[in-house]
Amino acid sequence: MWGVVPGKNGANVSKAKRLQAGDFVLFYGDKKLYLAGTVAVRWENQALAERLWGLDHRNQTWEYMYALTDVRQIAVPIEEVQPLLGWSAKAVVQGFNIYEGAKAAGLRELCNLSVADDAVPEDEELVGPENDPDHQRQAGSSAGTSFDGPTDRTTTRQVRREQAALKQRLRELGKDICALCGRSIPADLLVAAHIKKRSKCDEKERLDFDRVGMLACLLNCDALYERGYISVDRGGKLLISAKVEGSPELKTQVKLLLEGRITPWWTEERERYFEWHRTHVFLQML
Template sequence: MNFKHGGIFVAKFWWVNQGQSYKWESALGVMWAPHVNEDGKTQHHWERMDRVQPGDVIVNYADMQIRAISTALTDARPAANPHVGLTELEWEKDGREIKLRMQELEVPMHLSDVPEALRKSWKSYGSPFNIKGGVNQGYLFELPEEAGLWIMNELSLVAEAGDDLSDVIPDAGESETDAVIVVGPDGEVVVKFRAEHGQLKKHLFGGKKESECALCGKLLPRGLLVTSHIKKRAECNPGERMDKRVVMAACALGCDAVYERGYIKVSPAGVIEIGPRISATEHLSAFVNDLVGKKVSAFTPHTAKYFAWHAKWHARTALHV
């Protein structure tokens, strides 16, 4: 059971398998589960809905990917099935619902991005992971704290010293503020809210419906472009984190991923070169080679230091994959 710390709920982490229901539940900003199955019996993965408290963190998983991170706005309350017209079965009509503030990830995290050894180590009773590192069947699971912290850190959703944070939960439809976690001196996890990413995204795109990828140069719909940190956010100092030029528009068609993972780097002349990380497949090599030689539109005398950091950091940490 979570508890209050200084008047604020200390968060627990949850993992929800939404599958086909993600489309409807994300549009409504809810989690929903029936009370009983067709045999009139309760299910442990539905019963856990009653343990979720406002302020808890929910990892939304569907189609083999972590698609969103949500904050619970309410506890579980009786509600009719929101998937209107999808069922005529009596046992599926009534259940419980939790209102969520969802923040969809610009780039979903694939299950394979979470090391298998970690997933296996996180196996425990009620955990979403099984002995093989796969995801258990069921709806809602309690996520071990170390797993929740790892995922939030990978998504740059752990607050850093100097971040401008608020305790006030934004409206469910407000998308300019990210929920982040603050880990206290005693290990307690508290959810707060940070507007930084939304401000950077607004600076890059404003109200544009289309924009160019800074790496490949293609003009693409806004939904296919990511607010990509040139220098890893976790390595930025407070001033760099608020520098609007520390980010660039990178496409979700592959450019963001190959830059983030070090398959490409940017030269001191602002031109894409092969990065220190070795491409393991012919298709990946071909994708990288198509980018080599292109001029990066986000490269300026000011951003040169960020691109130089990226190249040096990956030269130190490159791994064969």
């Protein structure tokens, strides 16, 4: 649970009132984003805030309150945030701020806050009723979700030109064995998974074939790693997020296949990529 004071001349009031359930919140300190969560509910209660937290130097209390869910630890350096928000390297980060549009989307991706329904492969473009300007929703339909118009649409997208070469190199290194679960898997059920999200790699990192990627199976491991349910600690031990506890079936499967495993893909040279995944993507729940 958190709260916001009205601020000097009520500077925070209109911003605080814009918070809604489902919005994500990031906390900053020590030159990094260190905590992320999702707003569950927002309310105003001056008496409760004063009882919990007292008054500040302006004789104000943190009365614009909100409760957070899915709170997890992250460690995203401010240097990665600055270009997204258009800040200079000398910008002072303080106060309560709200970002929308492209800035919010950039922060969401950087901190792995995309919800499952929003997810598409990094080189794909999502086109559907909710973001297709040619599509009109039918209001008042009692038949559930409706769709009209053609089911196909021509789009343009970027193609990962290096992907085939990366997978070939990883197969040479990995002998068609999943780096995470250690099972021997047919090649068409293995993908060249980026240890550090490809969209966050520069050109030099994308071409660092021997270190930036690993083989991951489509049966379980690629999706679990991509979503942050699992990660790799220094030394190669697999980390399992407490998030799996919310699904008995997932918990059973993950513990059976992955708990206690040490991946041979971890090396000192790959550690910086694994560390990026641990601090940006892994669901390290509180």
